[in-house]
Amino acid sequence: MSIDAETxxxxxxxxxxxxSGRPVVIEARDVTKTFRIPHHRIDSLKERATHPFTRxxxxxxxxxxxxxxxxxxxxxxGIVGRNGSGKSTLLKIMASIYRADGGRIRMAGRLAPFIExxxxxxxxxxxxxxxxxxxxxxxxxxxxxxxxLDAVLDFAELREFADLKLKNYSSGMMVRLAFxxxxxxxxxxxxxxxxxxxxxxxxxxxxxxxxxxxREAGKTVVLVTHDMATVQSFCDRAMLIHDxxxxxxxxxxxxxxxxYRLNFAGDGQQAATGGVPDINARLIGAWLExxxxxxxxxxxxxxxxxxxxxxEARHDLVNPVFGFHFLSADGRIVxxxxxxxELAEGQPDVLEAGRRVRISGSIENRLMPGRYYxxxxxxxxxxxxxxxxxxxxxxxxMVYGTQPGPGPVSMDADVEATLETS
Amino acid sequence: xxxxxxxxxxxxxxxGPSALGGGWRRSxxxxxxxxxxxxxxxxxxxxxxxxxxLCRPLLLFAVLLAVFTHVVRLGSSVLHYPxxxxxxxxxxxxxxxxxxxxxxxxxxxxxxxxxxxxxxxVIPMAVVLTSAFNLILNLVVVFIFILAFGVTPMxxxxxxxxxxxxxxxxxxxxxxxxxxxxxxxxxxxxxxAVFATALFYATPVLYPVERISGAIGKLVALNPLSPxxxxxxxxxxxxxxxxxxxxxxxxxxxxxxVGICVSAVWIFNREAPxxxxxx
Numbered sequence: 001m002s003i004d005a006e007t008x009x010x011x012x013x014x015x016x017x018x019x020s021g022r023p024v025v026i027e028a029r030d031v032t033k034t035f036r037i038p039h040h041r042i043d044s045l046k047e048r049a050t051h052p053f054t055r056x057x058x059x060x061x062x063x064x065x066x067x068x069x070x071x072x073x074x075x076x077x078g079i080v081g082r083n084g085s086g087k088s089t090l091l092k093i094m095a096s097i098y099r100a101d102g103g104r105i106r107m108a109g110r111l112a113p114f115i116e117x118x119x120x121x122x123x124x125x126x127x128x129x130x131x132x133x134x135x136x137x138x139x140x141x142x143x144x145x146x147x148x149l150d151a152v153l154d155f156a157e158l159r160e161f162a163d164l165k166l167k168n169y170s171s172g173m174m175v176r177l178a179f180x181x182x183x184x185x186x187x188x189x190x191x192x193x194x195x196x197x198x199x200x201x202x203x204x205x206x207x208x209x210x211x212x213x214x215r216e217a218g219k220t221v222v223l224v225t226h227d228m229a230t231v232q233s234f235c236d237r238a239m240l241i242h243d244x245x246x247x248x249x250x251x252x253x254x255x256x257x258x259x260y261r262l263n264f265a266g267d268g269q270q271a272a273t274g275g276v277p278d279i280n281a282r283l284i285g286a287w288l289e290x291x292x293x294x295x296x297x298x299x300x301x302x303x304x305x306x307x308x309x310x311x312e313a314r315h316d317l318v319n320p321v322f323g324f325h326f327l328s329a330d331g332r333i334v335x336x337x338x339x340x341x342e343l344a345e346g347q348p349d350v351l352e353a354g355r356r357v358r359i360s361g362s363i364e365n366r367l368m369p370g371r372y373y374x375x376x377x378x379x380x381x382x383x384x385x386x387x388x389x390x391x392x393x394x395x396x397x398m399v400y401g402t403q404p405g406p407g408p409v410s411m412d413a414d415v416e417a418t419l420e421t422s
Numbered sequence: 423x424x425x426x427x428x429x430x431x432x433x434x435x436x437x438g439p440s441a442l443g444g445g446w447r448r449s450x451x452x453x454x455x456x457x458x459x460x461x462x463x464x465x466x467x468x469x470x471x472x473x474x475x476l477c478r479p480l481l482l483f484a485v486l487l488a489v490f491t492h493v494v495r496l497g498s499s500v501l502h503y504p505x506x507x508x509x510x511x512x513x514x515x516x517x518x519x520x521x522x523x524x525x526x527x528x529x530x531x532x533x534x535x536x537x538x539x540x541x542x543x544v545i546p547m548a549v550v551l552t553s554a555f556n557l558i559l560n561l562v563v564v565f566i567f568i569l570a571f572g573v574t575p576m577x578x579x580x581x582x583x584x585x586x587x588x589x590x591x592x593x594x595x596x597x598x599x600x601x602x603x604x605x606x607x608x609x610x611x612x613x614x615a616v617f618a619t620a621l622f623y624a625t626p627v628l629y630p631v632e633r634i635s636g637a638i639g640k641l642v643a644l645n646p647l648s649p650x651x652x653x654x655x656x657x658x659x660x661x662x663x664x665x666x667x668x669x670x671x672x673x674x675x676x677x678x679x680v681g682i683c684v685s686a687v688w689i690f691n692r693e694a695p696x697x698x699x700x701x
Binding site for chain 1: 535
């Protein structure tokens, strides 16, 4: 499963920020982790005593198999994967919450893990006391934690509630406090697991602003998420984990694309439609038409497909390239094409912010009956290799017909079988 | 960048969770902070906080005093029996409260254990330390009673901290064993509650050790807590009190104490890395 020149789509560009020259601050080598899940859990001494000779039987769940990667200083590194792919286990191993069975992880600098906002807060204590406690938990000394107290309360805008017990806080105040603690802990490496899932959009935005500021300040951020918009817009590099294995490390766009492919392909049980990123361009509409020009959900085998997509640029897109992939249900690219803007003589190749572009026409349909979908990749500044967008699933359709065959496409084959005269 | 990260680019191994993950200094600071805040919470939250906590040993003391001076009539023949009883109850109360609270402590702190990088040992130790603060407050009351009952201050009073440290050591060791086993074996809590009650009677708390004879008496004398209570009685209340100095009754409790401490460290170290997974 790779996106190559053969598919006719823009070769994937390198990461927006070149990091490989910087020193490594997290180095993971062949990390493995297996959970032993007992079929029948013995959790009392009584059971142990009454069945002393029954060997416990376990199901082995191989959460991580030989994971290796490097994270460089000042990098914003994303770890993506579906539920159960092992990404959170990996984070917990990095955070010294679980112990790896094999392999080695080395890190440089002080680490602050944020597996969940507000863990370790005691509702019976005032926020002042909680901040001190959490600060020490994050690796500050008591002195340092006390010095940071004011900064934390200011950041959380909770100064006048400093001596209120946490149980009397609203959940919003609690989240603000937790986040402020995290920010002011000022760790060299921040490990973050989906903390952005809490809070509203404005809060999530504030979080991202802070993470970006951290990164600018030379801190390293590792973010575990399955929000591809975050990955695409913030990460310098991303790693895709699937079934406990590294499937891809590198360009976040590419990682996101592969993530989508993993999600939309296969069993289809997780056909997520949300989370479609629209940072640089917005999808206005995408639909298919049949030969008669009517909008359709599905197309008949052999009938030409009317293809229509409209985007609106959110920023000026210079030298935009619109790439499309037709993928089969198992995630394979069947075919693809690229289009650039049709321009009049002397017109600059820019799609200005707010302008719309329509990509439409008809496509020969050699697809075999089955399910297909279309994803897109919009890039700009092609010569600089700067990817603007986006991976998103535009369309999802069926080809119906009565002449199934092997493979995803049928070709005209002018071939006959004749008896040879001997 | 803080001073602790003076050489931020030196790669260090991530060893996973452990009893003292994150170093001694951090563990000690966390230990102190947690115990102190917990202590403050119990006593400064309510006006009667401290008086309430004093109620339990004092009530127990009043009941037992009534039983042993008027019903069993043991008390009248023992020098300063009431204050001896009070001191013993407070000392044993520390052991009992500490261990009973520690049993479920790691499990109760599930969120912290599973979601933060937390030195595991700090959790049961904080419980013991909170109980120790409590003990010290209670001992102030005990000494007021001791003086009020006409016990003359002795030079051996200065040795009392040794006994306290000894008791704290045993309490901490037992707490470590219990709290690390509890996530895996949930009936440890019930078993310990019963066992601790039995231990209360098998320790010379209510009676002086020389009053018990026969097989039971030998058993009591072998209890690792017994020498501690015998010494407390002699050093604090009655300089002529009996202390069993036969080699057997010195060696066995000592070996048992050392055994408990060693196995506590061994068991806790073995369990600590995997506690988060067992929860």
